[in-house]
Amino acid sequence: MKNLKMKAARAGKDWSQQELANQxxxxxxxxxxxxxxxxxxxxxxxxxxxxxxxxTLNDLFWPDS
Structure with missing residues (x-):
């Protein structure tokens, strides 16, 4: 299952995948x-x-009901 919530949160900080990876x-x-x-x-x-x-973990990794 794609993690679009994580992608959106990363984009919200205007970070590339590399920037998050470095963090x-x-x-x-x-x-x-x-x-x-x-x-x-x-x-x-x-x-x-x-x-x-x-x-939070719920924000990014808990499936929506």
Missing amino acids: VGVSRQTISAIEKGNYNPSVDLCIKICQALDK
Whole structure:
């Protein structure tokens, strides 16, 4: 499942995938794979992404009902 919420939050900060990757210590390809739904990040990585984007886990990673 694509993570459009994460992509939108990243765009809201006007960050490229590379800029977010640098903030959380992963490759740009990892960020791309998460946004495309091809990679399920660890809880630790989810938390780092949320902190970098000023969002909660529910905001970015909880499926909509």
